Amino acid sequence: xxxxxxxxxxxxxxxxxxxxxxxxxxxxxxxxxxxxxxxxxxxxxxxxxxxxxxxxxxxxxxxxxxxxxxxxxxxxxxxxxxxxxxxxxxxxxxxxxxxxxxxxxxxxxxxxxxxxxxxxxxxxxx
Amino acid sequence: xxxxxxxxxxxxxxxxxxxxxxxxxxxxxxxxxxxxxxxxxxxxxxxxxxxxxxxxxxxxxxxxxxxxxxxxxxxxxxxxxxxxxxxxxxxxxxxxxxxxxxxxxxxxxxxxxxxxxxxxxxxxxxxxxxxxxxxxxxxxxxxxxxxxxxxxxxxxxxxxxxxxxxxxxxxxxxxxxxxxxxxxxxxxxxxxxxxxxxxxxxxxxxxxxxxxxxxxxxxxxxxxxxxxxxxxxxxxxxxxxxxxxxxxxxxxxxxxxxxxxxxxxxxxxxxxxxxxxxxxxxxxxxxxxxxxxxxxxxxxxxxxxxxxxxxxxxxxxxxxxxxxxxxxxxxxxxxxxxxxxxxxxxxxxxxxxxxxxxxxxxxxxxxxxxxxxxxxxxxxxxxxxxxxxxxxxxxxxxxxxxxxxxxxxxxxxxxxxxxxxxxxxxxxxxxxxxxxxxxxxxxxxxxxxxxxxxxxxxxxxxxxxxxxxxxxxxxxxxxxxxxxxxxxxxxxxxxxxxxx
Numbered sequence: 138x139x140x141x142x143x144x145x146x147x148x149x150x151x152x153x154x155x156x157x158x159x160x161x162x163x164x165x166x167x168x169x170x171x172x173x174x175x176x177x178x179x180x181x182x183x184x185x186x187x188x189x190x191x192x193x194x195x196x197x198x199x200x201x202x203x204x205x206x207x208x209x210x211x212x213x214x215x216x217x218x219x220x221x222x223x224x225x226x227x228x229x230x231x232x233x234x235x236x237x238x239x240x241x242x243x244x245x246x247x248x249x250x251x252x253x254x255x256x257x258x259x260x261x262x263x
Numbered sequence: 264x265x266x267x268x269x270x271x272x273x274x275x276x277x278x279x280x281x282x283x284x285x286x287x288x289x290x291x292x293x294x295x296x297x298x299x300x301x302x303x304x305x306x307x308x309x310x311x312x313x314x315x316x317x318x319x320x321x322x323x324x325x326x327x328x329x330x331x332x333x334x335x336x337x338x339x340x341x342x343x344x345x346x347x348x349x350x351x352x353x354x355x356x357x358x359x360x361x362x363x364x365x366x367x368x369x370x371x372x373x374x375x376x377x378x379x380x381x382x383x384x385x386x387x388x389x390x391x392x393x394x395x396x397x398x399x400x401x402x403x404x405x406x407x408x409x410x411x412x413x414x415x416x417x418x419x420x421x422x423x424x425x426x427x428x429x430x431x432x433x434x435x436x437x438x439x440x441x442x443x444x445x446x447x448x449x450x451x452x453x454x455x456x457x458x459x460x461x462x463x464x465x466x467x468x469x470x471x472x473x474x475x476x477x478x479x480x481x482x483x484x485x486x487x488x489x490x491x492x493x494x495x496x497x498x499x500x501x502x503x504x505x506x507x508x509x510x511x512x513x514x515x516x517x518x519x520x521x522x523x524x525x526x527x528x529x530x531x532x533x534x535x536x537x538x539x540x541x542x543x544x545x546x547x548x549x550x551x552x553x554x555x556x557x558x559x560x561x562x563x564x565x566x567x568x569x570x571x572x573x574x575x576x577x578x579x580x581x582x583x584x585x586x587x588x589x590x591x592x593x594x595x596x597x598x599x600x601x602x603x604x605x606x607x608x609x610x611x612x613x614x615x616x617x618x619x620x621x622x623x624x625x626x627x628x629x630x631x632x633x634x635x636x637x638x639x640x641x642x643x644x645x646x647x648x649x650x651x652x653x654x655x656x657x658x659x660x661x662x663x664x665x666x667x668x669x670x671x672x673x674x675x676x677x678x679x680x681x682x683x684x685x686x687x688x689x690x691x692x693x694x695x696x697x698x699x700x701x702x703x704x705x706x707x708x709x710x711x712x713x714x715x716x717x718x719x720x721x722x723x724x725x726x727x728x729x730x731x732x733x734x735x736x737x738x739x740x741x742x743x744x745x746x747x748x749x750x751x752x753x754x755x756x757x758x759x760x761x762x763x
Contacts, residue, residue, distance in 0.1 A: 176745035178570065198739050200667075201686045202443075240682075 138166050142233055146257035149206040152232065153183040153240075154250075155248065164196065164227065164237040167261045175227045178220040179188050180238060187212045187240060189247050194237070205237065209247050215239030224246065232244055264715060265679030266708060266735075267343070272575040275735050276332045283319035289326050317754055328453065336735070344705045346681035348651060348696020349520055349542035356545060358612055361607035365584040368604055374597040377581055380638075384494055384580035387597060388573050390557075392608040397610075397618070398516075398536060399529025400559030400645055405603055406569045407593040410517060412447040413537025413556025414484070418592045420560060421451055421482050421511045423567045432481035432510070435459045438467050440491060440686050445484040445515060456480055461688055464492040465644035469500045474507045474658035486515040488530070490686040491644055492629065492694075493617070494521070500531025511535065512561055520699075521544045521626060521650035523620025528559075535560045546607040553599040555606065569593045624699035625650040628706060639717040656691030659717065662724040666691040669716055671738060672730035676712035 143219040144152040150168035153160045171174060177197040187193045192204035193213075217236050219226055242248075252260060303311045339345070340354050363369065373381050391403040399419040407413040418435070419643035425431045430513055435449035436457045445532035446456040459475055462468040469487065476483075483505050487495045495501065510578045514528045516538035523543060528536050540555040548554055560568065562592070570589040571582035587734035613621060633642065633652035640654040670693075697706060699733070720727050731737060 174742040174745075176742065195744075199745055201687055203687075225742075 138163070142254045144210065144232065144250035144254065146254065147206065147208045148260060150171060150261075151169075151206060151208050152210040153248070153251065155242070155245070158242050158245070159214060160211070160240045161215075161236045162208060162238050162240060164205065164231055164233050165257070169228050169231045172197055172203060173195060173200050174247060175224045178224050178237070179226065180216050180220070181213050183216060187211060188222050196224075201202040202252075207240065208251055209240055209242055209244075211240040211243040213238050214241045227246055233247075265676050266711065267429055268674065272288065274701045275477045276329065278752055279316065279319040279321060279329060280754075282321050282325055282329065285320060286323075287320045287322050287324040289321060298532075301504065340643075343678060344709050345679050345696060345711065346695045346700050347609055347695065348680065348682075348698050349539075350517075350682065350696065352548050353542070353545060353698040353714070354700040355547055355605070356612065359545065361606045362608040363601050363604045363685075368600075371600070377579070383600065384573060386590060386755075387600075388611070390603050390744060391573070393607070393610050394538065394557050395559060397523055397527070398519075398538065398559040399527025401529075401538070401562040402557045402565040402568060403573075405557050405640060406592070407537065407556035407558055408594050408599055409554035410515075410537060410539035410542075410556045411444040411448065412593065413539070413558045414444055414513075414515065415451060415560050415715050416556070416593050417513050417535045417537055418448050418452040418482070418484075418589070419455070419559075419593075420558070420564050420567045421517075422454075423590050424511070425481055427507075427567075433479040435481055435513075436472070436475055436747040438482040438485065438489065438490050439488060440465065440688050441484065441516060441636060442490060443572075445486075459483075461489075464646045465489065465493045465688070466495055466646065467497065467499045467501055469504060473504050476504055476510060478508060479507060480505070480510040482511040482513050482534075484513045484515060486517055488518045488521045488649040490516075490518075491653045491689065492521075492648045492696075493644060494649055495699060501748055506532070518650060518688065522620065524615060525622055529561065533561075535564055535762075540602055540606040545609045546602045546605040547762065553602055555599050556604040557606075583598045586652060618761040621699045622650075625697075626696040629695070630697065631706055631709060634648055635707075636695075636713055639714050640693065645744055651694060651696035653686070653689055654693040654695075655689050656693060659720050660691055662720050664720045664724050664727050666693050668728050669693065669713075669720075671720070671725045672716045673712060674731040675733045676715070677713060678709055 140146070140153045144154050145150055146152050146165060150165045151162055153162050175196055179195045181187065183195045185193070187207040187210065189207055190209045191207060193207045194205045196203050196205060216238055220235060220237070229235065277629055291311055292352040342351050345352060363735065367382060377384070384691060387405055393404060394403045404416070407416045414704065422431050433455055434457050435454040436459050437445045437449065438459045439463055440461050448457050457475060459467065459471060466489065485495065485501065487498055490494060505512050511534045512532055514533040514536035515526070516536045519538045520543040535558065537556045537558045540546045546555065567590050569592055570586040571584045572586060573580055574583045610618065629648050629652050630652050631646050636654065641657045643653040643655050656664070656669065659665070659669060666683050670683045673680050683693060686692060729738060
């Protein structure tokens with residue numbers, strides 16, 4: 138698996154891609170692989186405030202329920218409604234169609250603290 | 264080689280709904296010899312209904328066979344080793360049950376006057392006293408109805424105490440190896456949770472803890488031995504770090520059965536703890552309870568304990584409701600009394616030396632299993648094991664076989680699976696707690712099964728990945744069951760499919 142270079146990553150295995158002042162957030166290929174078959178995704182409501190490093194939702198697999206930590210601070214401006222009906226998409230396309238939320242960034246400088254694709258690959262490999 | 268096999272009747276069983284055919288009855292009544300009463304006239308038409316749609320109609324022998332066959336599908340502690348250990352159900356000596364069925368105890372009612380309840384109150388007092396001695400704590404409440412309820416009570420006590428000091432504080436530190444109930448409890452009592460990473464030996468790192476504790480830290484919730492079955496060897500230092508900053512130490516006593524008679528949490532610095540009586544003091548827990556989560560506290564927390572408290576007055580026991588600083592009741596009446604009777608019976612039947620020996624036997628059994636399996640499965644942490652041992656499936660994962668597959672193959676060998684994929688900090692965890700009562704023969708049978716499975720994985724991983732093979736129902740689609748659960752039987756093709 139190669140990790141897209143246009144994404145930024147966290148050590149908690151989330152990714153974020155930024156367009157303008159909005160970040161799209163998901164979980165990584167590695168995260169879904171470790172979790173196994175995902176059966177339920179719990180996401181925040183539109184308009185909710187999220188904080189970098191704090192949990193904003195959870196994913197439930199047949200093994201466990203895991204928190205999702207926000208890579209950035211801001212406001213939820215989009216939710217992927219696909220996941221309510223088809224949580225398995227998170228296993229199939231975690232870096233694409235199965236994005237979780239869109240966040241309007243409050244402090245874009247936070248992105249600098251996140252990992253690059255190469256750094257993330259080194260982190261999960263080590 | 265499979266050495267434990269079924270020899271009894273083993274057949275599939277339809278649902279009662281599917282056995283039904285119209286007109287079958289499991290009862291016969293004589294002809295009516297009094298005037299018939301019209302139900303609609305007597306009760307009002309609105310209170311009367313026609314037949315219940317889809318209600319099964321079966322004969323007596325069909326009912327008897329149906330439930331008897333289902334009962335043979337159980338795997339229980341009375342059939343063999345149960346590697347989930349005390350987390351679910353360990354062996355409960357029969358004497359506990361005999362004592363709990365003594366007429367005066369079994370028929371006692373919480374509304375009996377105190378003058379007629381002195382024996383029951385004496386039992387509660389005697390158990391509080393003994394648990395206080397075992398925990399090294401100054402006072403004990405028996406009100407909480409289960410372990411998580413005990414946690415909730417304990418953290419409420421801490422909050423109330425800190426409020427009385429002027430500041431309830433904001434955060435509770437929970438190690439990443441903790442039971443999920445710990446962070447849930449902290450949130451329920453209004454605290455934020457700070458997750459602390461374990462070190463490479465599966466323990467709390469005092470330096471990391473010292474860096475995390477601030478004047479906002481209300482407490483740390485710590486399980487000792489922790490969930491990987493390892494004793495927190497720096498516990499005295501850990502408690503000192505928290506106390507230096509005015510924070511409290513809560514011990515989740517889920518694994519207290521590894522310490523009884525050997526070490527006392529009160530002596531190593533814990534302020535408040537709970538113990539699940541079903542885990543450590545052998546009370547029944549199968550089928551979800553009832554449980555009991557006794558909570559022990561140091562003297563500074565005693566004024567806040569749930570009311571009422573027992574006290575002696577004029578040579579008799581009485582309930583003291585005049586507890587102005589108490590957090591209040593946490594449970595109706597006085598806790599799950601029947602469970603408390605069994606716990607006291609267990610403690611008294613063993614005595615101090617007997618309880619210590621039970622602990623040592625639990626440790627010996629877990630370490631025997633570890634020693635036999637260590638060559639075949641990767642031990643998660645090289646620190647010494649206490650009452651349970653935790654392996655990772657890393658050796659087997661190299662062949663594509665994971666902990667869940669190994670557990671399912673174990674069913675073919677006639678054993679209940681171990682705890683799968685917990686704790687989460689271990690990749691592909693196999694957690695095994697044999698408990699103190701297992702004889703060496705049974706432990707060997709169990710270890711032989713797991714060793715044989717490890718060999719099967721080397722030769723034919725695909726076979727293990729599709730286990731179980733010898734069960735009535737082979738592998739079910741757990742993912743589909745979670746994603747699209749069918750929770751109700753319905754007549755017709757959909758119902759028939761659900762029952763397959």
